[in-house]
Amino acid sequence: MTTPTASPGDRVVRVASGQGFWGDWLEAPRRQVEGGQVDYLMLDYLAEVTMSILQKQKERDPNMGYARDFVGAVESVLPGVAERGVRVIANAGGVNPPACAAAVREVARKHGVSDRVRIGVVTGDDLLPRLDELMAGGHPLAHMETGEPLSTVRDRVLSANAYIGSVPIVQALANGANIVVTGRSTDTALTMAPLRHEFGWGATDWNRLAAGIIAGHIIECGAQCSGGNCLYEWQTIPDLANVGYPIVEGHADGSFVIYKHPKTGGRISVPSVSEQLVYEMGDPHSYITPDVVADFTSIRLEQVGENRVRVFGITGRPPTDKLKVSIAYRAGFKAVGTLVYAWPDAYAKAQVADRVLRERMKNLGLELDTVLTEFVGVSATHGPLAGPPGDPPEVQLRVGVRGTNKASVERFTREIAPLVLNGPPSVTGFAGGRPKVEEIVAYWPALIDKTVVRTNVEVLA
Amino acid sequence: MKVRLLDIAHARSGDKGDTANVGVIALKPEWYPALAKHLTLDRVRQHFRGVITGDVERYELPNLNALNFLLHGALDGGGTLSLKTDAQGKVYSTALLRLVLDVPDDEASAVRLPGKKQWPAYTRSHHE
Numbered sequence: 001m002t003t004p005t006a007s008p009g010d011r012v013v014r015v016a017s018g019q020g021f022w023g024d025w026l027e028a029p030r031r032q033v034e035g036g037q038v039d040y041l042m043l044d045y046l047a048e049v050t051m052s053i054l055q056k057q058k059e060r061d062p063n064m065g066y067a068r069d070f071v072g073a074v075e076s077v078l079p080g081v082a083e084r085g086v087r088v089i090a091n092a093g094g095v096n097p098p099a100c101a102a103a104v105r106e107v108a109r110k111h112g113v114s115d116r117v118r119i120g121v122v123t124g125d126d127l128l129p130r131l132d133e134l135m136a137g138g139h140p141l142a143h144m145e146t147g148e149p150l151s152t153v154r155d156r157v158l159s160a161n162a163y164i165g166s167v168p169i170v171q172a173l174a175n176g177a178n179i180v181v182t183g184r185s186t187d188t189a190l191t192m193a194p195l196r197h198e199f200g201w202g203a204t205d206w207n208r209l210a211a212g213i214i215a216g217h218i219i220e221c222g223a224q225c226s227g228g229n230c231l232y233e234w235q236t237i238p239d240l241a242n243v244g245y246p247i248v249e250g251h252a253d254g255s256f257v258i259y260k261h262p263k264t265g266g267r268i269s270v271p272s273v274s275e276q277l278v279y280e281m282g283d284p285h286s287y288i289t290p291d292v293v294a295d296f297t298s299i300r301l302e303q304v305g306e307n308r309v310r311v312f313g314i315t316g317r318p319p320t321d322k323l324k325v326s327i328a329y330r331a332g333f334k335a336v337g338t339l340v341y342a343w344p345d346a347y348a349k350a351q352v353a354d355r356v357l358r359e360r361m362k363n364l365g366l367e368l369d370t371v372l373t374e375f376v377g378v379s380a381t382h383g384p385l386a387g388p389p390g391d392p393p394e395v396q397l398r399v400g401v402r403g404t405n406k407a408s409v410e411r412f413t414r415e416i417a418p419l420v421l422n423g424p425p426s427v428t429g430f431a432g433g434r435p436k437v438e439e440i441v442a443y444w445p446a447l448i449d450k451t452v453v454r455t456n457v458e459v460l461a
Numbered sequence: 462m463k464v465r466l467l468d469i470a471h472a473r474s475g476d477k478g479d480t481a482n483v484g485v486i487a488l489k490p491e492w493y494p495a496l497a498k499h500l501t502l503d504r505v506r507q508h509f510r511g512v513i514t515g516d517v518e519r520y521e522l523p524n525l526n527a528l529n530f531l532l533h534g535a536l537d538g539g540g541t542l543s544l545k546t547d548a549q550g551k552v553y554s555t556a557l558l559r560l561v562l563d564v565p566d567d568e569a570s571a572v573r574l575p576g577k578k579q580w581p582a583y584t585r586s587h588h589e
Contacts (some may be wrong), residue, residue, distance in 0.1 A: 040482040049541050145478055231554065232488075272473060274525050278484020280475035281529050284520050297522050331542060372537060372544040380546045383512045384557040400544030422559065443540045445478065 020222025033080035035261030052328030054094035064421030065096030069174035102381025120177025124455035165290030169193035188216030210294035210316025213252030225276035227266025331442035339414035462576035474554035479539035481550030
């Protein structure tokens, strides 16, 4: 099937991706807003366990609990927002969207553009204060994989947030917000919402809503669809130092083109977009979101120009009556220690060191649930599939332990360094010092009835 | 003919809890039918035996010339629990591309699949 791209006069809406996760390239938001015309800048900050980290920060300081990088990102794009009408949508609010909005407002005030910034704040995804009420009211919040009820870990829960969809973001835009801050919105809603708002897609416009979700999926990981982490002909992908982040050029009928600004590096091609489409995919027939269930087997891709891929033909169907809930709970402690063994017999030395370490831990009676040994350079990433190691110049011994007994995990961290002087020879690479004990905050996915979650939208004047 | 997956497909992998997914995409559209025919559920189960603790699921996306595999029990608990270097399953993609398919010579030559008579004898004994 071949179709021309856009007929002249066909209105387009451009949504640019400026951040694929909290920690992504700090330069990207500004480059997206200054590299060419865009209408919206979409910034995705939240991974599965980010909410719990933010919850811990909020416990220490009630004004924290959001992605602080976002404040700098807004500052870097303020001219575009204040002078050229670019609107920003981000799930940077974490567990404290009001505090995030206040910080953004302060930045706008500092730059004298308060009158041109209207911040929309979306709340209602945070279920932590309501958890006991919900559980008592017949919502077990059972683990989606194991089926265990949440009551088994209730006393260790740190955060609980429902994944919310496009509706409150669309409302914030309709109410005139030009910076929208949400908590645990789905990543894809951040892109679909502005398309839905601009084109007036209805709540049962399943195919177009699904198209907006798939546009979101393609750009939610930033440059991962425009040449970053791309295996296809990776040696030929140009100028990654100057990589262009992706932009959705959306059309009213739901079709869209993925492109990037001119004079940027990377590559947007059918293979690069295909790789991102299959990333973190489950059953491709049913990509479930709060707004719509999208069918990835309906997607058509077509290269329509240099670094331009048209996406069309997408179908969707009504969503379920549940929302996914992201719950984080304390699940013990872990630590990882490493040492590097050099040629000759690097692998054999690392194996002996592992045996010595394990024998000492056993003699100490350490209480650990798991001890995992990997040999980096031999089998850490592909295990036995990697085949025999030959005669490598060095091998890193990497030992990780996990358990609920903190003292035992702590004691393990003291057993690595001694091996340098009292274990097998030719060992180095311990300059990082003693391994750090980390508290494990684990992820508990659950479902809840949609009707229970009430979102709220406020636009700050 | 022995056809190494790396020579006919590219791939990307990611995680969902303790499950890794690997999306495998034919390098050329005309190679997808052979990929879909020979890269079976059993073949992938066998490839990852002893590497993952759970079962495998398989889905077809002919529109993208792609297959999607879900590898359960692949990530030592997944997320923050995992002690693995590859806690998020980012490189299961290339682990799958190590797989070598047996494709009848006439089928392979009909679409010019790159292959060889034999790949070096594959051994796992070293690590077992």
